Amino acid sequence: MTSATVRLPLVRPSLWRRFWSRWNEKEGYVFILPSLILLLVFTFAPLVFSLYLSLHRWTVPSPLDAPYVGTANYEFVLEDRFFWRAMRNSMYYAVLAVPVGMAVSLAIAVILNQRLPGVNIFRALFFLPVISSWVAVSVIWLYLLEPQTGLINQFLLNAFKLRGPNWLGDPSLAMITVVMVATWKNMGFSMVIWLAGLQGIPLDLYDAAEVDGASRWQQFRYVTLPMLAPTTAFLSITGVIGALQVFTPIWVMTKGGPIGATDVIVYRIFVKAFQEFNFGVAAAMSWLLFVVIFTLTVAQLFYQKRHIERTFG
């Protein structure tokens, strides 16, 4: 008997090996298939397709007629004053909404963290606008902000004898108003995140600071804030990303007006694609927005990482 005829391995594979060998290869594929197909068709394909779109002049229904135009769409966008206006508006929105939102919600979280009675009720109440639909909230605020007869201006008139402004109709005020509504809506979410971060701070640090003679404000500045650095990082990064992607309140409350004061980037993309039917340019705009968001996120991550490393060693 030569060794060439021996086919079976000399040692029988253990029970264990037979279990964890490719036994569930087939099942693996079956289980993953629905999700994989969906992701391929509705996430990967669009991603690639979006790049393709941005490089073609696509304004007609049929895909076969769209000529390749290279970077012409991108050049058009970079020269389009409406695009730059939208960029400015988006940045304005982010610069207003993110710091103010974070600061106000932090203040509330600090107060709430003092073991006051009814914490859960407060938390639930503050969270109510967060879970509400944007359309319902926008519609309610549209009504409240009516210049002549809305509750806000009526209240100002009767309580303070102040003639309230045209909140959503005044170009210099419109964006601030939208930011206020958005802050009102999102405050609860940031507050809950701050609370979680605050509760992770060891109380010994405060005791040590008190022994060293630190006032409450100093304790806040030198104990609370540094220990909250990871939470701050998370909220500022997600806050900027969210702010640059805002759409629904604009569409419901101002439709980008008045005179383009609230025309933000995503709204401009929407208009370009679904009112002007210029899909190629709209795709190019969305990629430019992606680059902006990506750059800002990476920059923040770098900065936060260094900052956190300095704090926590």
Added chain:
Amino acid sequence: MSATRSLAPTAPRKRLRPGRIVTGSVRLLGLALLTALALSMMIPFLWMMATSLKTNAEAFTVPPTFLPTQFRWENYEFLFTRAPFGRYLINSLIVTGTTVFGQLLVCSMAAYAFARLSWMGRDSIFIAYLATMMIPFQVTLIPTYLIVRSFGWLDTYWGLIVPGLGSAYGVFLLRQSFLAVPRDLQDAARIDGASEWQIYWRIFMPLVSPTLATLGVFTFMGTWTDLLWPLLVVSGGNRDMRTLELGLAYFQAGFPGWFQTNWPQVMAGALVVLAPVVLVYILAQRYFVRGINLTGIKG
């Protein structure tokens, strides 16, 4: 050091150092501020509810009154008889219900494949899944619309539901949960001759039901309140396929037979849109807290 001491001791301390205010009154101030802010959260909603029962003229009385003189329930009746809110509600229920159920099924199957099955390419494909979570929606929005249109799925439930089913985020969450299930259970079941589907369905799924509930709640919220996607899928004039969100937005913009916006009816519509979400929130509050903790941002 006692971990149960709060940050603000209740008794005022004897201190000679300046800058130390009596802490009792600070707490009171904090409570007052909190209450004021909490009221500001509630008042718009309360006003909405009160306004929904007024007539249009009453909604604009100067100075404004809170309660209506007479409860005008016919505003709600109008929504469901003359305006198509009944249809909107049904659409939202179908779309949201199917999306939640479908997503839970599809994502848990994929998560099981990643967590507990071994197959070629598993890890590289999982990294690809993670990568898709970083893609912002506006990049894929337009091509997804064009793809859906090429399928002929505009103005259909297919177009509203199917694109939302492949959530990488859901797969990620559920995979974490599946990984935490002890392997012994799986081995024992395999020795007993159970098929993978049986192991998945009868053993693993019940064990991760908290995560399923959390994912379900968040998916419900996200789908019920989604405006942008239905806005694209449903063409402007088509009233039959609108979801509640979309329907309310169009309703506010105008309705045949109105001279001007009938705010009480719009407020009634807002309440109809908000009620299910608030209900789910009240019933499933702990899943919300869980959901936020699962994103892992503690400290």
